[in-house]
Amino acid sequence: MNGTATATAKPPFGYLAEFESVRAVYKAAEKVRDAGFKHWDVHSPFPIHGMDEAMGLGRSVLSWLVFFGGATGALTAFILQGFTQIALYPTIVQGKPANLNTIPAFFPVIFELTILFSAFTVLFGIMGLNQLPRLNHPLFSSKNFCRFSDDGFFIVIEGRDSKFSKEKTKAFLEEIGAKEVELVEDDA
Amino acid sequence: MSAHKSVKDLPEDGEKFDIKKVSKLLGMLFSVGILTTIACAVIFLNQEWRATMAYSWLFAFIFFFTLALGGLFWTLLHNATNSGWGVAVRRLMENLGLMLPWLFVFALPFVVIPDVRGALWEWMGERREMISEAEDYAASHLETETAEWEEKVREARARFSEVRSGIESGMAKATPGEKAFLQEKLDAETAAFDALKSEDAAPTVESIKAHHMKESNVLLYNKGGFLNMGFWFFRFIAYFVILTLLIRFLRGLSVRQDADGDEKRTMLARRMSCGFLPLFAVVTTFAVIDWLMCLDYTWFSTMWGVYLFAGSALSSMAVLVLVLTYLRNLGYLRDVVTEEHYHIMGKLMHAFVIFWAYISFSQYFLIWYANITEETRFFLMRNTGHWNTVSILLVVCHFFIPFLALLQKRVKTTPRLLCAVSLWMIAMHIIDMYWIVIPERGPSLGAGVVVPGAIFFDVLAFTAVGALLAYIFLRSLGKDSLYPCRDPRLEESINLMN
Structure with missing residues (x-):
């Protein structure tokens, strides 16, 4: 592969920097955050407590999505049962009234649909927010990156970030303690 | 991680609550408590009012009993699950549980005055x-x-x-x-x-x-194996003996560790708590069956014990939040407890709001749906007239409102907001207990739905028990450090992150 030719044709995906330990990657993440980068990420084999804050991540919108997803579920179940059991075709069970006083009988279904809709919103919300499913990712071309699920701690700064510069970002990553910095091409 | 706190920066022997700082409050609580208790005693001495007062006293007693029971529960759970987060607040749970032996004193009218227990539990007469x-x-x-x-x-x-x-x-x-x-x-x-x-x-x-x-x-004949006076007295004493032993044992280990920092005590507390939890469940269940379900011996519900337990764990967590905030406002526990602890306590409260609703709905739903005569009396009484308003109020205010409030992270992490929710929860628990005990009074005493004017007795009994217990609780806070200062997991707890 001709490195210079591809580099001029397409900007690189970004820099992959490897760090020694949790502590090092945590400290580095705080510095990347303070440097004002927007398109970057941390990869580690396990969740690191407090990383959200170190990366300056805000709150995800997922919780709001789930709230409205659950509320839709509750409303759906209520309307479905109310409409069929009260308005459309009242079923008299054990002489109980076919009106709103029968609402305890609706609760199990309301409960179940709330859970179902919430769970679906979580699943599809996470997939949507993470742009999944996708078949490949530029980072997979790096051999070293395989270790993110074993013992490697990585910071990736993407080329589409407005602050990205081929030389300065590399120097910056080395300065904040990266053990090894690798340029990852966007070969898609 | 950015600002890792070390136990070495904390005072070596923990923080001690100086009761002189609150001597004014203590004096007030004591005098109010004594005065109202005397008033209650006078009412108890009056033949005509005794039966009415019995219900007020049971209501007040059971409310504070469930709070103390919750304190014991959280202590047990904390030890049994080997929890790291709660070390900083564990002493407060123990302190709350330590009120159990004192509650025995407040339960004495039931044992000593035959008329009182006779008015409450008709099966005896x-x-x-x-x-x-x-x-x-x-x-x-x-x-x-x-x-x-x-x-x-x-x-x-x-x-x-x-x-x-x-x-x-x-x-x-x-x-x-x-x-x-x-x-x-x-x-x-x-x-x-x-x-x-x-x-x-x-x-x-x-x-x-x-x-x-x-x-x-x-x-009554078939239930005679359980509902007889000898066994009843035996159980009554056994409940308090067992509960006292449990809390004293765990508290003893905890306080002795303050002195020597021996981590074997943590291990022992964990091992014993796992065995204590089933015992706790049995005692809780039978105690509330004896004192509350048997207000009408013909009625029964298999969810009863766990229903009372759900409310008890929930409201005692609310009390812990309030006590914690009170102590922090007085300048204690500032370096030990952070908003992260509030967040977890808020989450536990949220979980128990849902658990309470789940249990109380399950209890109601099965009885309502099956509609079998011997099971419906309890809800029939509470689904008619004004009691129905209280029932609906409990559904909305004991579940829906706190559920939506505690969904938000901001409410759980902001001490002031969490305190507001805690106060709300305690108010709801008072109403819940009132709704359990008091509707039995009118029909049992043959005085219609509600005994006129009896609400003053209820308030009086509640103030008497509440003020004296608050006095004892505040004083007990001053005895030992406010947090387990040599617990091996203290450092983990003060650096808690959600």
Whole structure:
């Protein structure tokens, strides 16, 4: 592969920097955050407590999505049962009234649909927010990156970030303690 | 991680609550408590008001009992699950649980004054009546019943000799097969006759009594193995002995660790708590069955114990949040407890708001749906008239409002907001307990739905128990460090991150 030719044709995906330990990657993440980068990420084999804050991540919108997803579920179940059991075709069970006083009988279904809709919103919300499913990712071309699920701690700064510069970002990553910095091409 | 705190920066012997700082409050609580207790005692002495007051006292007692029970529960759970987050607030849980032995003092009216327990638990009086009536009946009817039995035996003897001679004459010309059949028949007749004429079948005072009791009150007779005075007293004492031993044991380990920092005590507390939890569950269940479910001995619910437990764990967590905030406002625990602890306590409260709703709905739903006469009385009473308003209020305000409030992270991490929710939860728990105890009063005392003016008794009893317990609780805070200062997991707890 001709490195210079591809580099001029397409900007690189970004820099992959490897760090020694949790502590090092945590400290580095705080510095990347303070440097004002927007398109970057941390990869580690396990969740690191407090990383959200170190990366300056805000709150995800997922919780709001789930709230409205659950509320839709509750409303759906209520309307479905109310409409069929009260308005459309009242079923008299054990002489109980076919009106709103029968609402305890609706609760199990309301409960179940709330859970179902919430769970679906979580699943599809996470997939949507993470742009999944996708078949490949530029980072997979790096051999070293395989270790993110074993013992490697990585910071990736993407080329589409407005602050990205081929030389300065590399120097910056080395300065904040990266053990090894690798340029990852966007070969898609 | 950015600002890792070390236990070395904390005072070596923990922080001690200086009760002199709150001496004004303590004095006020003590005087209010003593005055209202005297007022309650005067009411108890009045024959006319005693029964009404009994319900007020039970309501006040059970509310504070569930709070203290919750304190014990969180201590047990904390130890059993080897939890790291809660070390910083564990001492407060222990302190709350330590109120259990004191509650025994407040439960004394139930043990000491027969009229009080008689007014609350009708089965006691009814059982006494049932027994004495059956005794009278047995004494006066022994002769006639014996004569009747003798007459019956005479008739049976005449019939038996007739049958026997019939069979014996038939035997003479029977085939071997028929013979065997006839012999079998003869054996059966002989056995039946022997059983009737035997001494065991003769009516005695005991047998007439049992039969009469079964006829007059079958429920109370069948439940007699559990609902009898001797066993009731035994249970009453046993509940308090067991609960006191549990909390004293865990508290003792915890305080001794403050002195020597021996981590074996943490291990022992964990191991023992796992065994204590089932014991706690049994005691809780039977205690509330005895004191609350048996307000009407004909009614039963299999969810009862866990329903009371759900409310107890929830509201005691609310109390812990309030006590914690109070202490922090006075300048204690500032370096030990952070918003992260509030966040977890808020999450636990949220979980128990849902658990309470789940349990109370399950209890209501099954009874409402099955609609079987012996199960519906409890809800029938509370779904009519003004009590229905309270029932609906509980559904909305004990579940929906706190559920939506605690969904938000901001509410759980902001001490002021979480305190507001805690106060709300405690208010709801008061209403919940009121709704359990008080509707029984009017019908039981034959005074209609609500005994007029009795709400003043309720407030008075609540103030008396509440003020004195608050006084004792605040004073007990001053005895030891406010957090386990040499717990091996303290450092983990003060650096808690959600």
